[in-house]
Amino acid sequence: MKKNKKKNENNFSIGLNSVINDFTNKHGTLKKSSPGDIFEHFSNHTVVSNLREEELENLNAVSTNNAKGIDGIAIIINDRLIHDLSELDTLGKNEKLIVKIGFIQATTQKSFDENKFTGFVSAVINFLIKNKANPIEPFSTILEELLGKTYRGRLQEEITIDLYYLSAITNHSSYKNLIDSQKKAINNRSDLRSYKLNNISFWQNREIIKYYNKIQEYHKVKLVLDENTRVDEQKSNIEMSLLAAIKFPELKKLILTKNDNIKERLFVDNPRSRIPESKVNDDITETIRNKKDNSYFIYLNNGLTILCSKIIKHPTEDDTFSLTYPRIINGCQTTYVLYEQFKKNKKAKKLDNIKVFVKLIATEDNDLKEKIIFAANNQNAITKDLQSLNKFHKKIEEYFAGSIEKNKLKLYFERQRGQHYNIKNYAQKINIKNLAKVYISIFLREPHKMKSYTDKIIKKYQAKKIFYKDHDPEDYYYCGILYYWLNTFSTNMEIKLHSKTMDMILLLACHLFLEKKFKDTGGKIKYLSNKNSAKTFFKDAVEFINNKNYLRKRKALYSSLQTEELINDIKTSQSIIQ
Known part of the structure; x- marks a missing residue:
């Protein structure tokens, strides 16, 4: 370039x-x-x-x-x-x-x-x-x-x-x-x-x-919703809410990509996610296959709950609505079973007459979103799966929000995808997975584990080694700051790692050097809140790890041996913080 x-x-x-x-x-x-x-x-x-x-x-x-x-x-x-x-x-x-x-x-x-x-x-x-x-x-x-x-x-x-x-x-x-x-x-x-x-x-x-x-x-979808009824009576924080029926050909517009794959992003707010094999799935499948029950699907199935940021009724087309940032928060299994049946024979018409009951809610109130998501799923025995809504994640979110009010570096913790869609600077947002990756890399000193099987490790560590109820939310805000500067300086090309896979080991190096200078997390945060200090520090840290030949070896960053060698190197090195 x-x-x-x-x-x-x-x-x-x-x-x-x-x-x-x-x-x-x-x-x-x-x-x-x-x-x-x-x-x-x-x-x-x-x-x-x-x-x-x-x-x-x-x-x-x-x-x-x-x-x-x-x-x-x-x-x-x-x-x-x-x-x-x-x-x-x-x-x-x-x-x-x-x-x-x-x-x-x-x-x-x-x-x-x-x-x-x-x-x-x-x-x-x-x-x-x-x-x-x-x-x-x-x-x-x-x-x-x-x-x-x-x-x-x-x-x-x-x-x-x-x-x-x-x-x-x-x-x-x-x-x-x-x-x-x-x-x-x-x-x-x-x-x-x-x-x-x-x-x-x-x-x-x-x-x-x-x-x-x-x-x-791509943020919007236009759907025909049969037999729709508005239910948002004078609620200032609900722009529009509907009860409706949707036929499968219309539902496909919402749930499928142009290549007929499921849109995974639709379900990121749904803590149940996909359960591949279950009695519920079997029952839904049997209802679809049974010719006698097929036409009664809407009565035999609980349907979907969909959260949106906006719902706009088309001015001239009957029963037609435009949804912005739709998210399916309940009905994940129903959606996946319908998708699996469709995938088996895309040309078959047996699904075309199936109707699904839908409840649609448009709100930008995050507290209300949380209550709706919890209520939609709390009727099922899935308490352990509600990780995106647990109390400690809420504490982290509140700490991030409080930091903004205290005029610290403005960062936003996203427990739910699209939660802060109105924040224009994407670098200011960090989600649960990325926050976990940074925490594991720097506090547990395992950046090499974040290069493969990341999701399995995060799930294994959840509520034990990460996001534990007795942890200090300030430590997670500190992780957010490190991640923010990593993305900011990388995107601006103000730092250049020898390999992009060095990202998490760079953050570990930054943390270890900061540990040599500051004993408490508050001191580290204060230092990193100054952009000029942060930029100089990150540049020096990048230079330090780029010069380590043992980190340049192919797949070296997937090994605990290289992590240990770096930790020992930094222990015996002079501070890079002036």
């Missing part, structure tokens, strides 16, 4: 400047970056959000850390973005896998550079043939694992690849022959038989603006 030297000058069109400004407002940490750096992140965000039909929040998840020739890589498995080796553990054990990889290169050069374009294609080829001399982590390790014995047999088809070349300023029209020649360069290689090239796309000003504006559509 060629960077412009002056941060406030670019040659972008008015329209492109407008959407880029909208993007930087959402990612406030980018405002002081160069136009070139901003456009690189903007391009990754635009492409990946459209590939998945879900807005990308974590820009570092797809950034290649300035790798030569490629600015972004998105590995998507069954419509899920896999940006860390540990994410593979979230896939079902017997789940057939459809893998797609998107490669992105962005440029702000004034004229079309054919060599840069062909260099991008060459860099993609080198990545795919597993050039071990110049791996792009963590993506190279993820791909290697996918093609290994554990996952290769589960691939449903060849891995599909798409290349996206985004040019901010050019208005080049004679590129078709060049793209065709580069397609042949990929398709004719015998060492790329495991891959299927879908397309090479060349986006310029018009296409870039079009696809960025399209992202907002």
Whole structure:
């Protein structure tokens, strides 16, 4: 990526400047970056959000850390973005896998550079043939694992690849022959038989603006709701509430991606999550299969409860409503069983006449959301599964909120996805999983365990070693600050790790150096609350670990031996805090 030297000058069109400004407002940490750096992140965000039909929040998840020739890589498995080796553990054990990889290169050069374009294609080829001399982590390790014995047999088809070349300023029209020649360069290689090239796309000003504006559509869905009745009588904190029936063809619009995969993000507020095998599932399945009971499904099933930020009735179309940020908080099993039956025979019409009862509530009141979610699930024996609503998570949330009132660094703890959707700066938000990863890495000194089987370890440690009732919420706020600066400085390219997989071990190093200077968490927080101090400190910590050869070895960051060596190194090192 060629960077412009002056941060406030670019040659972008008015329209492109407008959407880029909208993007930087959402990612406030980018405002002081160069136009070139901003456009690189903007391009990754635009492409990946459209590939998945879900807005990308974590820009570092797809950034290649300035790798030569490629600015972004998105590995998507069954419509899920896999940006860390540990994410593979979230896939079902017997789940057939459809893998797609998107490669992105962005440029702000004034004229079309054919060599840069062909260099991008060459860099993609080198990545795919597993050039071990110049791996792009963590993506190279993820791909290697996918093609290994554990996952290769589960691939449903060849891995599909798409290349996206985004040019901010050019208005080049004679590129078709060049793209065709580069397609042949990929398709004719015998060492790329495991891959299927879908397309090479060349986006310029018009296409870039079009696809960025399209992202907002993915937060909304338009549904026909039969026999709907409003029940929100003069409740100031409930914008609209409905009781209705929805036919399965309409429900599909809500729950399925364009590739007919389930939208996992719909259920992040649902503490029951998916229960693969249960008597409840069997009963729902039997109701669907039984021709006699099929038409009575709406009477034999409890239905769904859906929380939204907004519900808007269409002004002219009967029984039609637009839902913004919908989340299914009850009825997860019903949804999954219907999906599984649909998946077995997508062309069959047996589900088309099935109606499901739905209760829809639109509110932006977080306390009310919590009560609704708890009430919707409290009737079932799942108390231990209500981790997103437990008392200690509430204490952490209150501490984060109190810190904002005390004019400390403004961070927001998200117990429920979309809880703080109105906060434009995504870096200021941290969810349960990421907070747990940081805590385990620094206080338990196990960053290597956060590189694989992360979800299993967090579940194992839950309420024992992490989020324990006697823990001090201040320690979790401190973890949030470390995570915030990691993302802020990485996104702004103010720090550059040798490998992106060094993120958690960097935070451990930061914690250990801070321990040498400050005995209490409050002292660490006060020091890190000053941006200039934090930036200098992070830069010095990055330099320290980048110079450790034992951390540069392939997969070194997955080993406790390297963690112990780093801990001992820091014990005997001089403080990097002035």
